[in-house]
Amino acid sequence: MKSAITILPDALDFTRLIRAGDTVGWAQATAEPVFLTRRLAVQAAGCAPFRVFFALTFAADLAADHPHVSVTALGGGGAGRRFFAEGAGGVVPANISGLCDLIAGGRLRIDIVLLQVAGPDLAGCYNAGLGIECLREAIAGARLVIAQINPALPWTEGDTRIEPGAIDILVPARHPLLEVPPRPVGPAERAIAGNVARLVPDGATLELGIGGIPEAVTGALGAKRGLGIHSGAIGDGVAGLIEQGVVDNRHKEIDPGVTVAMMLVGSRRLYAFADRNPKLAIRSPRYTHDAAVLGHFRRFVAINSALEIDLTG
DSSP: OOOOEEOOGGGOOHHHHOOTTOEEEEOOGGGOOHHHHHHHHHHGGGSOSEEEEESOBOOOOSOTTOTTEEEEESOOOBGGGGGGTTOOTTBOOOOHHHHHHHHHTTSSOOSEEEEEEBOOOTTSOEEOTTBOTTHHHHHHHOSEEEEEEOTTSOOOEESOEEOGGGOSEEEEOOOOOOOOOOOOOOHHHHHHHHHHHTTOOTTOEEEEOSSHHHHHHHHTOTTOOSBEEEEEEEOHHHHHHHHHTSBOOTTOSSSTTOEEEEEEOSOHHHHHHHTTOTTEEEOOHHHHTOHHHHTTOSSEEEEOOOSOOOTTO
């Protein structure tokens, strides 16, 4: 098994690591290793021309018109929309459920993977914390894997274990985690959430998207009983429902008693709730978004919002 080298944060030099034409990808959404991506943005002008890939980003450090950097993304959500203000030429037309296969099959090549990890534990393993998405596939095919060891990151259960041999460079760097706290709920959001809540039966298994409306719905579900969660993302509202006993996952046909999600999108309250919590599992989209898995649930309710809808629906 290969051994990772550890370097000090100030010694990390992307100009020496990136080759012309490389694609650099990183853990998405709140799991983004912000120390690493900010350093990449600062050093990008001195690098050979390269491409970045992300599925969803909330950070806004890399300039949208950087002359050395081209961008490919799964979509223009969050802060990533700035890259596609003039058109969607760099958007990968795929569902998140198919993204892992695109990466594993080499159709979407990622040469350098950036992530942040907690640990190591007594076995020498690390933990991806807030989300795993397609990191395993990206790591398996990458030439170089750089991991920021961030003590602020929670240790989560599920698919988040990272073997030490998967990492090439370790960079110890504590850095505040990206947070997406709940937005204030106004009269319109409250009315929509109330209407949606009336459609949710007791004992249902819920999928919740990101955004103000899905989060507002969690605040309207307080009178429900026996709900379960199998979702791409969960926020602070789900943690609140678990603490209230509204979500107990006891009626789920699979993973009874366990909340399943691909990533955590919330505040430090959610991250503290998730830390070493055996009743919460962070799983790959191969599991969270697989139609055969979702078909196990007899009362499955998906609650999502959208910015735009194309002609295919």
